[in-house]
Amino acid sequence: MSKSERMHPGVWALAVTAFAIGVAEFIVVGVLPAIADDLGVTVATAGSLVGLYALALAVGTPILVIAAGRIPRKALLFALVSVFLAGNLISAFASSYEILLAGRILTAVAHGSFFAIGATVAARLSPPGQASRAIAAMFAGLTLAMVIGVPMGSLIGNELGWRLPFFGVVALAAVGLLAIALWVPKQPREADVSAAQQLKALKTLPVLVMMSITILGFGASFAAFTFITPILTDETGFSSGTASLLLIVFGVATLVGNLMGGRWAAHYGWARTLRIMLAGVAVVMVAMALGMSNQYVMVPLLFAWGVLAFGMSPGFQTGMLETAERWSPKAVAFTSALNISAFNLGITLGEHSGSALVEQGLIVLTPWAGLALAALAQLPLFWLAARHRRSGTVNNPAMASA
Template sequence: MRLALLAMAIGAFGIGTTEFVIMGLLPEVSADLGVSVAAAGNLIAGYAIGVVVGAPLLTVLSTRLPRRTALLLFMGLFAVGNLLTAVAPQFESVLGFRVLTGLPHGAYFGAAAVVAAQLAEPGRRARNVARVFLGLTVANIVGVPVGTWLGQELGWRATFGVVAAIGAVAVAGIALFVPKLPKPAGVRLRHELSELAGRQVVLGLLTIVLGCSGVFAVYTYIAPTMKELAGYSEAGVTGILALFGVGMTLGSLLGGRMADRALRPSVYASLALLALVLLLFSFAAHNPWTAAVGVVALGVATFAACTVIQVFLMTKAERAPSLTSASNQAAFNMANALGAWIGAGVIGAGLGYAAPALAGAAMAFVGLALALAAGYLDRPRPPRASAPQAPAREAELVSAGTDPTH
């Protein structure tokens, strides 16, 4: 089982690297392709579009496939997309291949989360899912800094070539170590679609979009924030990003343990923690030491919440495990886009680089309010009191002159 989880985590590592490394390579990409840095930034949006479109689409198309086969197809498409990105000659083709690379992102995590849960011993589902997602968090500690350095030294194309090789390694590992698992009984496409439309699932996805958008209001502009407010150099900002990855790793482990112990209360607690950390970060960002601690805390709170809500959605939509899990990834990328827009808005309004954290805290509180509302709607309803029949019947018999005891 451990090797199967490791193989899927390697795939997650590759996905996390390709998603975030582009942010550090925009100057190299723009210079090589002859476009502005702002235009090169569309490669980030292109990948996000691929995730949002591909998560439900590929999951639906692969409903009848065995889980291992689906994982192999998704990771194979990911590896090919990165390889084509590395050799694409023009900006337009690079953008198109970035969209292609993003397509299997959500579907892969959806299928991997389901497989990890199926392989788990009783009471360890959330921890198994968290271990797969560790690949994504470790990518922010190792993959993104190393990939950025490699791209700066050998050219950005070398980075995506290496990511394609990582995808190929994940394909081999999945083929060798992930067992053939039976499809969960009763899971059908119509069930998946109907479960996805369930009130608790919809509210959970909205909680991610709104609650987690606060994180990206800050993280999108973490580099200028650390330079302007905390006084870090460019080299120092690289270290700060690695600290965020450390926090993400710790948060993923913490969220898995929280969810296994008490799922619904953990949703509330993780979102409340996220809101509090964002609020405090607006003050901590003005000092280099407290800013570093705040970045770690932000990573912990973010991925604790993400892991808990992921498991919650899988629990609330047991007949739609893959589609719901993939939709979670799409919602997370929508949160990314919304958070970046919110952060740009408050900074553009002249409120300074501490303002995105305050706006982010407000969005996290909105997510918490949604989660509380979902919990209220999901509470057990007491059975309706029925009219007492026996006394009425007894009175009827007495009035008729009959003894009800005989």
């Protein structure tokens, strides 16, 4: 690997912290019954720890990024990880549902802001034209958490108590703090920009269009993925144990896709990469809808699905950074935060689309909902890519660095 392609160690420091954040975000799902039993609430009430986490992340992230706009980037990252650590410590010692929820909300806001700021820092630490690869490396920590951290944390939490995984996240966050202190160089603070100037990004059409691409494109997979376990067991006929193993296969595919998606976006440009991968997701959704009852079809489809669905993440974030640099240069970090919110709004949109079908007993139709969202995402992508082409800033990998 040439020196120009070598990843800056600061990017790996961000990836270490992203791994801890990924475990913290998804671990509740694996120990939900244990939490409900211990705190004396229903499983449905405990389940709101997931939904309210996403809501706090989507709403709180842009607000915090604006409020912290004048803090130097390295110091801000260090502060965010410290808040994340504190939130998980509160969760680990929580004696009631309300205290646990408070810890989760604190964790969520730090989570979203870390990725918003971290993406801009990773892009700055990358060689010219390699921003998408650096962002993918950071997001790889998140996807790796799905493959290793969450299954291991769930196993430990269900055997030895649900609090133990939260203490594990605290330890991982401490490692992240050390890595940031050692490997992330000092970053200049953003130019003094008022909150009003940053909020103008919400009136910038290309920024809003890029958000819609992320919401529709990322959300396309969650209409079916939210219900993937009952699909695999009730419709495809796998045992629950086999379904769990297949989810690990899906998790490995998301890691592969994230890393490959970063390379493709750096080589081909984020717009072209997203266009092709969205088409791929659409094909997978059709194949899944038609072959849902065939076990031999579903296994390779799950892998292809994971590669495509999460392989788009670097392209979404790189596309927002490039769009912000072109049309909202005074609010790059804020628009990055908006796109982190868009990822979570996409999850919500996909889940609601799938839930509406499942409530009618139509779980077999959830892939068609995903197909519709993936197809719709192509429309704003076509418009935004055309705008970039007219300005000379798209499909040119050299422009991928922020």
